[in-house]
Amino acid sequence: QQSLQLLRDASLPVPARLGTKPYFKLPSAARREAQAVLKKLKVKTAPIMIQAACGTRAKRWSPAAWRQVIAGLPAKTPVVLLGSAEERAEMVALVQGLKRPVAQAAGLLGLPGLTALLAQARLLISVDSGPAHLAAMQGRPVLSLFSGTNRASQWAPRGSQVRVLQAEPPICSPCELADCPYNNACMNALSPARVLKEALSMLR
Secondary structure, eight states: OHHHHHHHHTTOOOOGGGOSSOOOOOOHHHHHHHHHHHHHTTOOSOOEEEEOOOSOGGGOOOHHHHHHHHHHSOTTSOEEEOOOGGGHHHHHHHTTTOSSOOEEOTTSOOHHHHHHHHTTOSEEEEESSHHHHHHHHTTOOEEEEEOSSSOHHHHSOOSTTEEEEEOOOOTTOSOOOSSOTTSSHHHHTSOHHHHHHHHHHHHO
16 A cells, blocks of 8 residues: 555556455465364364464563453354464463363464465454454454554554454554563553453454
8 A cells, every 4th residue: 555655646657457455366285284274173163363473572462361362252163373383382381271272273384374274264363463464355354453563554454354452552652663661561551351342242
C-alpha cells in the first residue's frame, strides 16, 4: 500500500494487474507438509493456532497471560502452538502446567508449510508477527495483539476477519524499539480477560 501510494503521489499510473492486495500461490508440497504435521499432531478438526513468539522482544506478551487465554479456550477445539525450531523449547515451557492439551508445531514446518498450515486455522491469536499477515492474506480469522512499538493503523494485518487489540499506547509510542526499557508495559497493559473475550466472540 505504501509503495503504490508513492506512485499515486508522483502522479504515475498504477498498473491494473497489480490489483489492490497481495497474493500468492502455495505449492502442493506445502499443503502436503501441513497435512502431514496435522496428522502427526493428531489434529482432526480446524484448530485455534497461537503465535506467541516474534523476533522483537518488545512485542511479546507474558507466558502467564498466554496461559490464561489458552486455558479459557473451548476444551473441544484443538489448540496448536506455532514457532520456529529455535523457539520450540520456549513454546514447550509456555504451556507447562496447563490441564488442557496443546499441540506443538514449533520447528516442524518451513515457511511454505507454515503458510499452508495457517490456511487451516479456525482462529489465529498472534502477536505482531509475519504469520499473522500470512493467515490474514488467506482470509482466516486473526486476532492480532499489538504492542505500542508500532502504529497498528500502519502495520496491522489486513483482512475482512482481522481484529486488532491494543492497549492505550503510552506517550512513548510508537518507539520502534526491539527491547522495551519499561518491561513491555504496553503489552502487559493488554489483559488476558480482554483477549479471551474477543477470541470467544470470534469463535462464535
